[in-house]
Amino acid sequence: MPVPSSFNDIVMDASIRDHVGWVWYQRSWFASRAWSRDHNRVFLRFGSVHYWAKVWLNGKFVGDHQGGHLPFEFEITDHLVTGSINLLTVAVNNRLHPNTLPQGRTTYPNSSLYPQGYSIYSHSCDYFDFSGINRPVYLYTTPRTYVKDVEFSANVVNQTLGALTYNIITSDVQNSCTVKLLNKYNKGVAYSTLCTGTLTVEDVRPWWPVLRTADQGSWVRLRGSDERYQLAAVGRSQCYPVTWDNHGVQINGENLYIHGFGMHEDSNIRGRGFDSAVLMRDINLLQWVGANAIRTSHYPYAEETIAALERYGILVIVETPGCSIGSYDDDLLKEHKRILEKTIHAHRKRANVIIWSIANEPSNTTRPDAVNYFKELAQRVRELDPSRPSILVTGEFAHTNASTSAFQYVDIIGVNRYASWYRDSGKLSIIQIQVPLEMNLWYRTFDKPVLITEYGAGSLSGQHVGPAAMWSEDYQVQTLRQYFRAFDNILRSEETFFLGEMIWNFIDFKTPQEYIRPGLCVKGVFTRDRQPKAAAYDVRGRYCSLANIQ
């Protein structure tokens, strides 16, 4: 199997495409003597393996990891044989359980209509659960003493004076570090010899989502005191203060209006496998259409993706894999907290990460067990990252007016709403009536900003029906136009609470086999091979004018 890639769509074998359980990967390679342990440490890093990975090197167990959308790594210095061939073995199990995120279920029908031992497997979300080693695998070395991590936060004082507070975490205690802050032309702008401190920079320009050119931004480079280790790029820190209140979210004091998409990591053949060409195509489409934000529905995306979006000034709502949670208990809460912590840890340094999404469409959000569950998770976000707001995304049929529901604990209400699709199918005219009413009701109930995180209509690319009817491109165009009018009405009203609009979905994506969809969720504004449908031109008109782009 190629890596990175999902294994499902590579082969002409349905039993592999639909496989649930263990699969084994093996790879051998020659490790240079230059990597010898006298001078270096060697690490093995996985961008993500879906869902549970067990790793051996040369037959010796190295470690395991659970969680299908998060990076993990092991130090393999003591397992590696330099000057020789090494054998890496990775066992991967994609079976989801009621206590994994997302949840899955295996049932055994008690019926003579099925053979003995027959099992039925399903998972909680509607996307195809692509599995395998989905993201890149890296081998890298560090010196024996090395920089393990850098914590930092930045602020702008007095309009143009930047202050970067940092803490360098090293593998062994160090008395001094060489710290140099570079601007985007790689010119040093601040220096220190302390491992913990604050650097100030004159004349900084506050960050704002830009659309068009890639901005390398100001990177921080740090050198360990042994002069041999340089952390290439730790990414741009959160260089701006995000603030929020019950009316909206501000960046550097300026109100933000979000116009973007819910997405999936999904492409033909590779499935969820990371592909830098697909990523660049997506960024080009996001820029062309004028989007300023995406939500990593319904799991955290590759680090490479968030970093590339940062360079191009596209905001990101990072979501945990808590999709359509159907039952709550202490074990699941523990797992959700663990995954939430790892998600925040993986993406917290990116300037474009603006909101943490705790879950998408949980069920029974008024039930005491759910209320308590989300209270704890919202509290955990606040403890881990008080500098960004949290969001919880409602399902289509959540109770708008139950002020004691789980939504009371988060900072922003995310609303998924498919008027004239799942409800009142084919009745386009109700959109303008229902959508403003409901958004208002969410706001009134919770006194918090409301972001429409999903809305849209399915369209089969190339299908045209006049007058517009469901599944045609015409219907998708008409649906979005009705929503745009509804949003404009909300924005014109006296009350300010509407944080923005996110279409479901950016692209058509693969779904499990079922009779309500033709193998794909076709709500994409672009096809799965990343070509515009008719609706894309309307969206471009609106988003570019919202972004003030000609």
Ligand code: GCB
């Ligand atoms: C939703 C879900 C999303 C689905 C979408 C749909 O509410 O959040 O995962 O794909 O509806 O198209 O049904």
